[in-house]
Amino acid sequence: MTRPRRRAVLAGGLAAFVTGLTGCGTDDPPGVTVSSGTLRSAHLPGRDLAWVLAAPDDADVRRAPVVVLHGKGGSARSTLDTLHLQDHVAATGLAVAAVDGGDGYWHARADGTDSGAMVLEDFLPLLAREYGETDRVSLLGWSMGGYGSLLLASRLGPDRVVAVVAESAALWTDPGLSAPGAFDDREDFLAHDVFARRRLATLARLPVRLDCGADDPFVAANRAFAAALPSAGLTVDPGAHTGDYWRSHGGPQLEWLRARTDAAASA
Secondary structure (H helix, E strand, C coil), X not given: CCEEEEEEEEECCEEEEEEEEECCCCCCCCCEEEEEEXXXXXXXXXXXXXXXXXXXXXXXXXXXXXXXXXXXXXXXXXXXXXXXXXXXXXXXXXXXXXXXXXXXXXXXXXXXXXXXXXXXXXXXXXHHHHCCCCCCEXXXXXXXXXXXXXXXXXXXXXXXXXXXXXXXXXCCCCHHHCCCCCCCCHHHHHHCCCXXXXXXXXXXXXXXXXXXXXXXXXXXXXXXXXXXXXXXXXXXECCCCCXXXXXXXXXXXXXXXXXXXXXXXXX
């Protein structure tokens, strides 16, 4: 039986109101408990932000969780409904967690919203309460979230991030090439450019995996990013910018993160 829980939470000095619903659903994979709820954040005001957490029931150790950032038009539920990452939780022993981030490309915008800060200041503390400490996390994202995973990893750095997976990352090599709405203007692009030298220097200290389909419109920019960050591993294989491509890579990506997580824990 599931029980709803309601409580007020202070996260990062900002008031966040959380409604949680935790328990074993009838569609949970064997050995996995899927929890969900909503979050209020001052960084995305006036919205109930849904979150999900799929955690292993019998992991041999409590490993650093994987924070998943969705693509444009997606949501926290896309982690389960589109990528089906919960299907790989029991086998890898890695919890996966996601939260609604809107379409703001996971960084501060001119309208005052900042979905990246929401993740760092509100969602990570919530995840620590729901699952365990988040002193170390991994990041995984696709499309807009692939860009976001690289951006947030460059902010948190190796003391906090175990490893990063960016799948079909929405990357552009020039402000004039970026999609409408991805950035407020040229200055916003440059302020949050993952190609920037200081961000590349931080990411070079982290294990970074890039996957992109050969027919993906972002493949050229992903190749350019891999060239700029030689420490990253890039795989370009058959596929396009589709849910089928992302779903087919979820298992191998979590296995890759599991290996890096265990290596970091034993170092």
